[in-house]
Amino acid sequence: MESIILNNRKRLFIFLLALVAVNTNAMSKLDIGDIPPNYLGENREGVKVNLADNKGKIVIISFWASWCAPCLKELPILEEIQTTLGKDKIQVVAVNFKESRKQYRSIKKQLSALALTLTHDKRGNLGSKFGVEGIPHLFIVGKNGELIYQSVGYGDSSREKIVNILNKELSNKS
Structure with a gap:
């Protein structure tokens, strides 16, 4: 009898743990109109990158990895958009997602011309x-600091869609 009660307690504990995990993940997903997390990592010089530092600008945040071909297609396009519109209006933050420090350093050197x-998100925290489940995962934060667009993947129509949103x-006028 005592072992049945213990088994039921274990099952209840596991169930509650799973429920908390599911709810935590669900709460993490960003919806249009949400305010994204402020801290975006550290740049190449080790300086903290925060959304608040770009108030009044549009901020594009792209989660990417070196092994992801669509990600590597997207990054130069994002740079072109930032260059065309000007850093006074738009800031692109490319967050390397779940790669080792060694991999990140290597690809960072290769991308130094961009x-x-x-920034680097080694553990995916x-x-x-942000609710990233696949890459590339792009978020566009409007001038007011709210999320105005997000997409997963990069294809032929992505550039046009991004430019239209921007x-x-x-x-x-806000």
Whole structure:
């Protein structure tokens, strides 16, 4: 009888633990209109990168990895967009997602010509706060600090869609 009660307690404990894990993950996903986490990592110089430092600008946050071909296609496009529109209007933060420090350092050297802010999310903690489940995962934060767009993947129509979202936000007077 005592072992049955113990087994039931174990089952209840496991069930509650699973329920908490599911709810925590569900709470982490960002929806349009949400305020994303402020801290985005450290840049190449070791300086903290915060959304609040870009108030009044549009911020594009892209979670990527070196082994992800669509990610490596997307990064130069994001740099081109940032260069065209100007860093006074838009800031791109490219967050390397779940790669070792060694892998990140290697790819960071290869991408050094890109004028993007690079940060590193080795354990995926930042990605989980954003609700990243696949890469590339792109988030666009509007001038008011709220999430205005997000997408997973990168394809032929992605650039046009991103540019349209940015133009709409830039024409917004807020």
